[in-house]
Amino acid sequence: FKKKPIRMPKRGYNPSEEDSIPIVEKLYRENQESDFLGGGFCDDDDEVQERREQISEIRQKRADAAFSSxxxxxxxxxxxxxxxxxxxxxxxxxxxxxxxxDDKGEHKLLARTEVKNAYLLKDCDLDLRKPALRYWAKKNPHNPRYGDMKLYLKCQVEARVLEVHGSLEDLELKKELREQTKEVRSEKRFEKKLKDLRQQIRGTTGVKVDIGKHVHNFGPETHVKEDTWKKTCRTCDYEEVFEKL
The missing domain is CATH 3.30.60 (Wheat Germ Agglutinin (Isolectin 2); domain 1)
Known part of the structure; x- marks a missing residue:
């Protein structure tokens, strides 16, 4: 039995940095004997962080160069x-x-994901359609290990919406149609699951089972005696007796 060596905290350890490490990476580290066996998961040092910042600056300058003229x-x-x-x-x-x-109005900054979801714009509408929309790259506030967050100007995004969709009214119609399509797809998926479940039950019991609430289809009312009447379901032969005043 090989005893696992105890890993001492590194110099400059910061609990807040440890909390920001993804849980998968954290568990993987704990089960390794050393950083050399960490599968590429190692603590970020100043050189790595500086290199990331340099790459981010280069990408930002390259994107801004198209607008410098x-x-x-x-x-x-x-x-x-x-x-x-x-x-x-x-x-x-x-x-x-x-x-x-106006930071809260037409000059509000919008993340790329929000732009694509709220305004139904694709990557080609932002990057390939001329002129390309200018963005500002910032560190991801959720985790610095993730890619930079691209921020767009709201008034420029709305101008691009007019080019792509025609008007804000047309955009709302497309969003409503998109929601309806999602609902239809959801209903179809539910019906398919229900159908598969019925087939599984039939396969195990050999008996045809109808899942779901049965709605009676009654025939004409028949007089029994005095104030008593009855009606019978045409599909399941269920009989309901009632009184009429």
Whole structure:
């Protein structure tokens, strides 16, 4: 019996960093004798983190290079004043000064996943359709090991929606149609599972079983005596006796 060596915490150990490690990676590490057998799962050091940041900066500069030739307008498109300081122009080529910037409205930043789901835009609509939408890459707030999060400007996304879908009204109609299609598919999957279940029951018992609530199909009412009447189901021969005043 080989005793598993005890792994001491590394220098500079931080409990908050340990909590951010995915559970699969954490369990895999605990069952390895050393980092050399860790299957590629090892603690990030400063060099690795710095290398990731360098790659992210290179990708961002490469994406921004396509927009560097655009010349800034003289005035802000909102207040018509001289466009002096504009973070929106530097980051998104949006000619709006900092004083007119509306972070909670038309200049809100939207993640790529939200853009695709809420506005029914595809990757080709964002990256291949000319001009490509400019984005801002930031570290993923959920886990720094994941890929960068791409943020888009809401007003530019809505302008792209008009190009792709025609109008916001058409977009809402397509979203409703999409939801209806999901419901139909869900119902078909349920019916298929129900059908498979019926076949399994028939195969095990040899008896035809109808799963689900039976709805009686009564025939005409028949007088029995005095105020007593009855009616019989045409499919299961169930008989119901009742009184009429």
């Amino acid at each position: 655009q010349k800034a307008p003289d005035n802000c498109e909102k207040c018509d004043k001289e466009l002096m300081d504009s973070w929106l122009w530097q980051r998104y080529n949006c000619p709006v000064c900092d004083a007119c910037r």
